[in-house]
Amino acid sequence: MTDQAASSSRFYLTTPIYYVNARPHLGHAYSTIVCDAIARRKRALGIDTWFLTGTDEHGQKIERSAKLAGRTPQEFATAISGEFRALWDQLGLTYDDFIRTTEERHKRSVQHLFATLRDRGYIYKGSYTGQYCVFDELYVDGPPGTPCPDCGRITETVSEENYFFKLSAFERRLLEFYEANPGFMQPESTRREVISFVRGGLKDLSVSRTSFSWGIPVPGDEKHVIYVWLDALANYITALGYGTENDEKFKKYWPADIHLIGKEISRFHCVYWPAFLMAAGIEPPSSVRANGWLLFDQGKMSKSRGNIVRAETVHAVLGADALRYFLLREIPFGQDGNFTFDALVQRYNGDLANGYGNLVSRVVNMVHKFFGGVVPQINGGYPIDEYPDETALRIRAGFTIEQFAKRFDELNFSQALESLWIMVAETDGYLTANAPWKKPADRSDADHTALQARVLATAAEAIRIITALVYPVLPDAAAKVWRQLGQGEIADAARASFLTHLAWGGLKPGTQFAEPAPLFPRAEKDAIERMVQIEEENNKSVIEAAGGPSPAQAEPAAAPAPTQEPKKKAEKKPMEETKPTPAPESAIPPATTAPASAAPAASSPTPAEVPAQAAAEEKQYISIDDFAKVELRVAQVLVAERIPKADKLLRLEVDLGYEKRQILAGIAQYYEPEKLIGRKIVIVANLAPRKMRGLESNGMLLAASLPPDGAPVLAGFLEEVPLGARLK
Numbered sequence: 001m002t003d004q005a006a007s008s009s010r011f012y013l014t015t016p017i018y019y020v021n022a023r024p025h026l027g028h029a030y031s032t033i034v035c036d037a038i039a040r041r042k043r044a045l046g047i048d049t050w051f052l053t054g055t056d057e058h059g060q061k062i063e064r065s066a067k068l069a070g071r072t073p074q075e076f077a078t079a080i081s082g083e084f085r086a087l088w089d090q091l092g093l094t095y096d097d098f099i100r101t102t103e104e105r106h107k108r109s110v111q112h113l114f115a116t117l118r119d120r121g122y123i124y125k126g127s128y129t130g131q132y133c134v135f136d137e138l139y140v141d142g143p144p145g146t147p148c149p150d151c152g153r154i155t156e157t158v159s160e161e162n163y164f165f166k167l168s169a170f171e172r173r174l175l176e177f178y179e180a181n182p183g184f185m186q187p188e189s190t191r192r193e194v195i196s197f198v199r200g201g202l203k204d205l206s207v208s209r210t211s212f213s214w215g216i217p218v219p220g221d222e223k224h225v226i227y228v229w230l231d232a233l234a235n236y237i238t239a240l241g242y243g244t245e246n247d248e249k250f251k252k253y254w255p256a257d258i259h260l261i262g263k264e265i266s267r268f269h270c271v272y273w274p275a276f277l278m279a280a281g282i283e284p285p286s287s288v289r290a291n292g293w294l295l296f297d298q299g300k301m302s303k304s305r306g307n308i309v310r311a312e313t314v315h316a317v318l319g320a321d322a323l324r325y326f327l328l329r330e331i332p333f334g335q336d337g338n339f340t341f342d343a344l345v346q347r348y349n350g351d352l353a354n355g356y357g358n359l360v361s362r363v364v365n366m367v368h369k370f371f372g373g374v375v376p377q378i379n380g381g382y383p384i385d386e387y388p389d390e391t392a393l394r395i396r397a398g399f400t401i402e403q404f405a406k407r408f409d410e411l412n413f414s415q416a417l418e419s420l421w422i423m424v425a426e427t428d429g430y431l432t433a434n435a436p437w438k439k440p441a442d443r444s445d446a447d448h449t450a451l452q453a454r455v456l457a458t459a460a461e462a463i464r465i466i467t468a469l470v471y472p473v474l475p476d477a478a479a480k481v482w483r484q485l486g487q488g489e490i491a492d493a494a495r496a497s498f499l500t501h502l503a504w505g506g507l508k509p510g511t512q513f514a515e516p517a518p519l520f521p522r523a524e525k526d527a528i529e530r531m532v533q534i535e536e537e538n539n540k541s542v543i544e545a546a547g548g549p550s551p552a553q554a555e556p557a558a559a560p561a562p563t564q565e566p567k568k569k570a571e572k573k574p575m576e577e578t579k580p581t582p583a584p585e586s587a588i589p590p591a592t593t594a595p596a597s598a599a600p601a602a603s604s605p606t607p608a609e610v611p612a613q614a615a616a617e618e619k620q621y622i623s624i625d626d627f628a629k630v631e632l633r634v635a636q637v638l639v640a641e642r643i644p645k646a647d648k649l650l651r652l653e654v655d656l657g658y659e660k661r662q663i664l665a666g667i668a669q670y671y672e673p674e675k676l677i678g679r680k681i682v683i684v685a686n687l688a689p690r691k692m693r694g695l696e697s698n699g700m701l702l703a704a705s706l707p708p709d710g711a712p713v714l715a716g717f718l719e720e721v722p723l724g725a726r727l728k
């Protein structure tokens, strides 16, 4: 984007649409906040801006999460989607539209896209047998048991009749497109990765599924549902009314200027999406920009790792602006960045409370004290030569306006803010050097008043410029300062495109200041403790609502094993001392906190009931020797099949490394047999053999049991483990 886009009259930007399998966390907030800051600046530059966000609600992953939570997929999706939207509203994010992929407008438009692709000869029917990662909703090349290249989880075997998209036909066109549009993908690491993926050769892509039904039916062949990524990516045009009579927005805003995404979904956005669009005869987006990962305790913040922090927590203690400032200032956009409460509070106190906030308060208070709150006229009276800093400040302002714009528009937010804070520091230094609060004995009263007028009017003007520039990042604080400076509502100024004519000299003498009001009260030592405590309590309530802690239930039917995340030993973080057991990925809020539209399943225990049940069960301890009698070992599923006339049982053949066994397991209602093949599980290896339905079972597998109906979730491992390894 940068200059070109900034000078065009319309701007369309999007966030990823978030999966509704878990509640929003700071990682989701990060991408959405970045978009909000961009959108605010564009609008204040007089650019007709459309900012889209939403939720991705179809697919196997959501279907399974809903089942585990004892809800219908629609109920489940509505509850979590409502949480995303409520959070964006709480944080004051100014999205123009929020799309849900379960909405009729989206479904119709996706079906139109599918039909268009088929009519244009890019979709054909075939059959797919291969591996699939449910967690990433990704087709993976390789034999059964192959781990997903993105998340490392063991893939499932899928064998289905599918519709295929002729992705292979786009290899050359995509490479030519990347070449002709060097700004299409950023950062550079993403660009290189995507190009090498395409150069490696593209196979046709399966774009429908038949083994489950939670999706948009293929038009004319309703036993197929459309592949969730085709469904999801299409949101960027369906929300604009593509393929409907009401497509003015599509005509006006497409192609998107920026699809802002997390780096892990670059392939979908830089390969599949432009190929789908080219095939449909639609122009690809202008750019895809990938943010890096927000890390916490050295790992990617994600619910399945149990290392999340919620935006609500920071909002409750320090406010939304503090969170926005930290994310944009601390993390160079495109790189991974650590989130720590320590660093957050340090930035808050250093840059906001003691920096900008203190500067504003000093100047506004002095204008009140010395000039009755009215901006004084700067008039001769006191020789300007003695205050060369004043000229320097004016030059600094001009330079900052330019540099901030350039850096911000390149999405280099961190350096943009760094340059702005140089101006904060210089304005502070200018005040201190001229000390308008102190009259030296050898200065006349008239000279001193002239100095005060000059220095305070100059500093206030510098603050006005800083505030206008920082508005997209600190909208709440900027609104307060704008009022204090007697400038009225900053939102009105933004609507009147105030950033297009931002220049030194806008603060007129005679302007009446409003009363000073605190901006960023200093965060005391307990701020960190309070945030940690809020997180702890939240996690506790999520776990209780889900039926008690159960570490093995991170997400449905997938052995969690993220491989590409840093494995460094985590430093001792404030969260660590008290970090609770990770809440399940599928955990959704108790009905009391869910939107009214999401009725709880009738049989779900209420949050109050669950702990009560637990307390009722009397604690019975076993000794370590008792535990040692149970031989728990790692095994891999080689064969899995249903048993005739036993609808709950599966027959498994598992490999313990040193021997193979047959085990019967009552999980047939929850796991498709073919999807278990290749998975590593945990079994009780020394359980006495017993016969069921005429077959001998030599062991028992371990699974968490979820309320309300005891749905099992198989235990698994994050790291690679050899077969037969003993659990102790």
Ligand code: ME8
Pocket (backbone or CB within 6 Å): 015, 016, 017, 018, 019, 020, 026, 027, 028, 030, 031, 056, 232, 233, 234, 235, 260, 261, 262, 263, 264, 265, 291, 292, 293, 294, 295, 300, 301, 302
């Ligand atoms: O991938 N650090 O949805 P999702 C930075 N539905 N950003 C993070 C993050 C972290 N730790 N965690 C999440 C999907 N994000 C699909 C997208 S789009 C057509 C479909 C942000 O719920 C980041 O933007 O897994 C990432 O790409 C997105 O949330 C993933 O959200």
